[in-house]
């Protein structure tokens with residue numbers, strides 16, 4: 034079955050005409066990235082030569098994907114948008130909430146019980162609003178998207194950082210926060226800073242132990258975790274045509290680790306074959322007809338330095354396998370240098386667990402190449418020294434791999450097959466009963482390896498490598514083993530060298546699946562019920578925020594004056610709070626608890642001027658709210674940087690904070706505040722920050738004449754009877770002023 038074929042046909046039928054307009058205007062050859070971005074400009078935007086990394090541009094993505102953790106708040110907001118169906122095809126994927134412990138079957142049963150109310154909620158909202166629902170066990174969001182929804186030349190957003198995985202099939206796919214997903218599902222344009230474009234030229238062909246993963250592991254070492262910021266990585270060159278579609282997905286997936294907006298490969302015959310093998314022959318046929326739209330212009334490939342902001346070349350024939358880590362994905366070591374690095378840095382040499390899976394490396398190709406290694410251990414009587422855990426990427430891959438004997442071959446050497454879910458990749462791994470924080474090493478085929486990410490132990494040294502290498506190191510049980518050069522001793526004392534991995538890009542007998550785990554939304558579901566228990570600890574229906582009362586804000590107490598860095602993580606901490614993602618009131622108890630109070634240099638300790646004692650930030654905000662008072666937060670530069678998190682804007686709004694006054698905002702967070710009906714202001718003179726005292730009453734005057742570009746006046750009433758006043762600026766446009774007046778962007782849609 035081809036999902037949303039009509040939509041894809043529409044994108045393809047308009048593509049050439051749209052590019053003609055772009056060529057007429059820009060009068061220069063186009064990169065693939067530009068072709069897709071320009072063909073997805075929102076109706077309001079005209080074609081012009083946007084300044085990369087500077088201009089903000091509105092786009093109209095083709096689809097939205099959400100995982101179960103981030104979908105909760107996104108869907109709660111969608112319910113308040115007044116829409117009865119989503120504006121673009123959208124899907125929800127239940128993959129993050131399943132803990133890996135015993136095995137797939139047992140863990141899935143447990144997850145269905147522990148997360149039942151969340152799953153029921155996501156399923157019922159999906160059904161009502163026309164969203165495709167992939168139940169627990171169906172697979173990891175990005176694998177399911179690659180197998181079913183990604184299409185060359187398309188554009189999508191997803192509420193997960195590794196959404197770029199779909200770039201393996203030539204789609205611009207970008208990870209976003211829930212508020213952005215709500216906008217697109219509600220039919221609003223979606224804003225993005227026009228990205229720079231990094232061209233990565235691939236030449237040659239992989240061989241032996243080297244895998245697609247090694248391309249991105251090497252690139253991570255070159256670009257570091259920040260090198261791709263505000264940029265799209267576009268792969269080009271003849272080497273791209275030698276890589277499988279799923280291998281390209283791996284490379285794009287992990288582009289998130291260098292901070293890239295997304296990554297993309299051109300359409301080629303490998304893409305077409307994958308589309309056909311996954312039941313999308315029609316899409317492959319259509320794509321072949323417009324291949325010029327789905328690849329960069331010839332002049333770009335000939336003179337890449339002229340059209341890309343930076344060009345990096347990687348020769349696949351010379352590429353060595355890499356191992357990256359620990360604690361950061363850009364600590365890149367070619368395998369020939371890794372053993373020395375392990376010894377020099379005193380990393381724990383024993384490798385305790387090998388983990389194969391995650392959205393990065395869980396394709397049929399990954400599993401067959403890995404199993405070709407562990408089968409050698411069985412054949413040659415080699416003892417497998419480490420524990421091996423496998424998470425297939427989707428039910429389709431799992432079912433096919435089971436049919437073809439791949440899973441049983443893993444199990445025969447003692448591997449445990451866990452659910453088709455994120456599991457250990459996101460800390461959903463009940464590793465052992467052991468609670469200690471002892472030093473140890475693991476090697477995974479995942480993408481991220483920050484401290485604590487896999488098992489919560491800050492001293493677990495997690496290294497990232499290709500699945501093939503994970504398998505080899507699992508057999509050896511040692512980080513210092515290099516399968517390209519080293520030998521192993523069999524149980525009967527023979528010295529042997531592992532043979533190079535072999536496998537299948539796609540199953541020779543084709544993919545198969547009995548129940549892929551998909552539930553289509555009902556056609557006429559407007560009256561379908563959505564039940565959320567009023568006593569639920571995980572979900573809470575949202576009430577629309579109150580509209581502005583038409584008056585200036587008078588005498589707001591200062592809630593906190595923040596000193597220094599204040600990211601979205603300081604404003605709305607993650608970790609254990611994530612279980613309250615769907616419950617705005619509960620999660621609001623983490624509001625600004627990570628921010629430093631400038632008056633006492635402590636976190637989550639602010640003065641309650643009434644009692645002259647200290648309180649937590651959320652408790653003081655709740656007290657003011659109960660008294661019918663709003664409050665104000667003052668902070669410094671780049672307030673709200675970090676990952677886009679709508680909770681960081683919704684929590685202050687929920688706790689009746691009226692104004693965030695700062696030296697400067699991170700743009701995305703500023704927009705998120707505006708969407709929630711907050712007043713986001715900046716000091717005209719940054720020195721005025723120093724005038725704000727701990728027990729001030731603060732007024733914002735001029736709201737009744739709220740107009741584009743017109744400053745407000747802030748008056749500080751100090752405890753000693755003196756006052757200060759100064760100008761503050763805002764960046765609201767007409768539409769955003771309407772959001773403020775209505776109480777939120779969603780309120781304007783109702």
Ligand code: SF4
Nearest residue numbers: 195391392455458459
């Ligand atoms: S497998 Fe890991 S990286 Fe992929 S979506 Fe799940 S948690 Fe994120």
